[in-house]
Amino acid sequence: MRKMSYQRVSEVCLETGYLLINGGAESYRIEDTISRIGYSLGHRVNCYVTVTAVFIEVDGETSKFIKSNLGGTNLQMIDDINTMSRKLASHVMTPKEFAHEIDKIYRDKHTTDFPFYLKAFGAGLVSMAPMLISTMPVHYFIYCFIVGLIGYAISYYLSKISPLPYVDLFISGFTIALLGIILKDIHLVNNYHNIIIGAVMPLVPGVAITNAFRELVMRHALSGAVKILDAVLVATSIGFGIATALIIF
Amino acid sequence: MLELLLHIILSAASAIGFSLITNAPHRAAGIIGITGSLSWTAFWVLKTYAHVNILLANMIGALIIGLLAYHLSRKFKLPENIIYIPCLVNLVPGGNAYRTILYMVQNRFIASLEQAITTFLIAAFLAVGLFSAQYLISVVRGIIYFRKSKI
Numbered sequence: 001m002r003k004m005s006y007q008r009v010s011e012v013c014l015e016t017g018y019l020l021i022n023g024g025a026e027s028y029r030i031e032d033t034i035s036r037i038g039y040s041l042g043h044r045v046n047c048y049v050t051v052t053a054v055f056i057e058v059d060g061e062t063s064k065f066i067k068s069n070l071g072g073t074n075l076q077m078i079d080d081i082n083t084m085s086r087k088l089a090s091h092v093m094t095p096k097e098f099a100h101e102i103d104k105i106y107r108d109k110h111t112t113d114f115p116f117y118l119k120a121f122g123a124g125l126v127s128m129a130p131m132l133i134s135t136m137p138v139h140y141f142i143y144c145f146i147v148g149l150i151g152y153a154i155s156y157y158l159s160k161i162s163p164l165p166y167v168d169l170f171i172s173g174f175t176i177a178l179l180g181i182i183l184k185d186i187h188l189v190n191n192y193h194n195i196i197i198g199a200v201m202p203l204v205p206g207v208a209i210t211n212a213f214r215e216l217v218m219r220h221a222l223s224g225a226v227k228i229l230d231a232v233l234v235a236t237s238i239g240f241g242i243a244t245a246l247i248i249f
Numbered sequence: 250m251l252e253l254l255l256h257i258i259l260s261a262a263s264a265i266g267f268s269l270i271t272n273a274p275h276r277a278a279g280i281i282g283i284t285g286s287l288s289w290t291a292f293w294v295l296k297t298y299a300h301v302n303i304l305l306a307n308m309i310g311a312l313i314i315g316l317l318a319y320h321l322s323r324k325f326k327l328p329e330n331i332i333y334i335p336c337l338v339n340l341v342p343g344g345n346a347y348r349t350i351l352y353m354v355q356n357r358f359i360a361s362l363e364q365a366i367t368t369f370l371i372a373a374f375l376a377v378g379l380f381s382a383q384y385l386i387s388v389v390r391g392i393i394y395f396r397k398s399k400i
Contacts, residue, residue: 083326193347
C-alpha cells in the first residue's frame, strides 16, 4: 500500500476536524478521531482542537490550521464520519476512497437531512414535555404541540434568512409567549405558563450545555467555557423574548 | 397506572422528537426512545412515590442515561453522544428556568433568585450523574484489567 503524501493527509484530517466541529462533537473526541485516522493512514498526527479552530501537525513535517464557526448540530454527520473511520481502521475502505468521501461531504457541507415537516413534527413532540403531566389537563398537550411547532418553525426560517445569531431565538420566544397569552384571552386555556414552558423546550440549548459540561470535566477548559457562555446567551435571549411579551401584554 | 403509561409514552416521544431536530441517524431512533423513557420514568417514580430529593432523582436519571448510552453505543456501534443528547432533554429544568424569568418580570427578585439557584443546581447534578456513570465504567474496567494482568 502506497503512503499518502503529508499534504494530502493533513488536508483530509483538517476537513474531518472541521466537519466534526460543525456536527457538534466534543473536542476531546475530535482529537481522538483525528489521531486514529492519521494512524490508519500511516502517519503520526498531532492535533489540537479548540471550539473555533483545528491545528494539525503531520510527522513533524507540515502544520496547518483551519477556522470554523460555533453552533449547529448534525448528529448524522458525526455518525457518518465515525462509521467511515471505523471502516478505514479495519481495512474495509481504502485510504483513497476515504479521502474522496470526506472531500465530497466537505464540499456539499451537509449529509442526509430530515425534511422540514418531519423536524417540525419532532419539535411538536418535544413540546409535549412529560414534566407537565400532573400540572394540567391532558387535552392541553394539543395546544403545546401546536405552539411549539410554530415557535420552532419561526426560529428555523429566521436562522436561514439572516446570519445574525440569537435574534431568531428572541423573536421565536416572543411569539411563543404571545400565542400563549392569546390562547388564554380567547378562553381556550385558563393558565398559559405551562403552555409556554412546554413550547420553549425544542429551543433550549441542551446540546451545548451537555457538551460543555463534559468538556469541562475532561479538562478542555477553553472550549468548555466558550460553549457554556454560548449556551447562557442562547437561554437568555429566549428568556428575554418571553419577558418582553409578558411585559407588553 | 394510566398516568405511568402516559409518562412512558410521552417521554419516549419527546426524546425521539429531539433526535429528529438534531438530525440523528434513523437506526438510533428506537434506542433513543427506550433510553429516554427509562431514565425519565425512573426519575418520576423516585420523585413521586419514593419522595427522594429532586436533585438526587435527577442525578440517578442522568446516571441511567450514562450507563445505558455506554452499553448501547458499544453494542450498536454508534457514537455515545448521539444517544445521550436527545435523552437529556426530558430532564432539563425548563420549568424552573421559565419561573426565573417570570418572577423577574413581576419584580419578585428574591423568588427569582431562588429559582435561578435551583435551575443551576439541577443542571449541575445532571452533569454529576453523567460523569459518575463514566467514572463507574472506568473503575470497573480498571479492576477487570488489573485482575487479568495479575493472573
